Amino acid sequence: MLSIEDVKVSYNKSQIINGVSLSISQGDKVCLMGRNGVGKTTLLKSILGILLPNDGKISFEDAPITKMKTYKRSRLGLAYVPQGREIIPMLTVKENLHLGCMAHYPSEGEKLTEEVLRYFPSLVEHLDRKGGVLSGGQQQQLAIARALMSKPKILFLDEPSEGIQPNIVSEIAQILRRINEEKGISIFIVEQNLEFASKVADSFMVMEKGSIIKQGNFADVSLEDVKRFLTI
Numbered sequence: 001m002l003s004i005e006d007v008k009v010s011y012n013k014s015q016i017i018n019g020v021s022l023s024i025s026q027g028d029k030v031c032l033m034g035r036n037g038v039g040k041t042t043l044l045k046s047i048l049g050i051l052l053p054n055d056g057k058i059s060f061e062d063a064p065i066t067k068m069k070t071y072k073r074s075r076l077g078l079a080y081v082p083q084g085r086e087i088i089p090m091l092t093v094k095e096n097l098h099l100g101c102m103a104h105y106p107s108e109g110e111k112l113t114e115e116v117l118r119y120f121p122s123l124v125e126h127l128d129r130k131g132g133v134l135s136g137g138q139q140q141q142l143a144i145a146r147a148l149m150s151k152p153k154i155l156f157l158d159e160p161s162e163g164i165q166p167n168i169v170s171e172i173a174q175i176l177r178r179i180n181e182e183k184g185i186s187i188f189i190v191e192q193n194l195e196f197a198s199k200v201a202d203s204f205m206v207m208e209k210g211s212i213i214k215q216g217n218f219a220d221v222s223l224e225d226v227k228r229f230l231t232i
């Protein structure tokens with residue numbers, strides 16, 4: 001489905017991603033882990049077209065997308081829930097949701113909202129409130145719901161558990177698994193919260209200084225082992 005071959009990404013002259021290769025199949029749930037500043041967000045942004053790699057290839061469903069504009073990748077089915085959520089605070093929850101389908105499915109706002117809210121029933125009572133007044137956990141749910149409004153095939157989430165209270169974090173893990181099971185949407189999360197990551201994803205990759213240094217399945221290793229990989 002998604003294939004990344006020897007991708008290198010730089011900011012000015014400083015190379016941050018040093019030749020990463022990975023592939024994700026339809027329905028996969030994967031997690032990219034690693035310490036602060038190793039390049040996780042940079043890799044995610046290059047997959048989504050927010051940054052362009054200076055070398056390597058990215059393809060989606062066998063079509064090359066390495067240099068494709070972000071909005072075209074979104075039309076193909078790549079959706080992004082950025083770190084910090086980026087909810088528009090002065091728009092209502094409903095308006096924030098509609099933003100998610102405005103580019104590609106502008107006439108389907110009502111239908112898609114109804115469909116997406118099945119996964120986020122706690123947002124229903126807040127539809128007419130401003131996005132900015134919601135709690136961190138509610139804003140994170142809104143950000144995921146908004147991404148789903150674009151009918152994605154693969155959902156990329158950058159640190160979705162950051163700054164959210166533990167009970168909501170486990171609710172979000174369950175919701176992501178349900179979305180994956182029922183809709184077949186692949187999930188790619190960047191996470192530092194190992195427990196949450198292991199609840200959402202089946203497999204993990206560990207990044208260190210712009211390279212993937214370990215990968216495996218959560219079923220085959222203990223969380224202690226993964227923790228050790230993260231502190232290498």
Ligand SMILES: Nc1ncnc2c1ncn2[C@@H]1O[C@H](COP(=O)(O)OP(=O)(O)OP(=O)(O)O)[C@@H](O)[C@H]1O
Nearest residue numbers: 011012016034035036037038039040041042043083
């Ligand atoms: N716009 C930018 N210009 C120059 N350097 C940048 C820019 N954005 C990030 N960097 C640098 O690139 C490196 C990787 O950053 P990146 O945000 O990808 O790491 P990360 O693994 O996602 O970290 P975190 O967990 O803190 O988000 C860091 O050294 C960072 O300072």
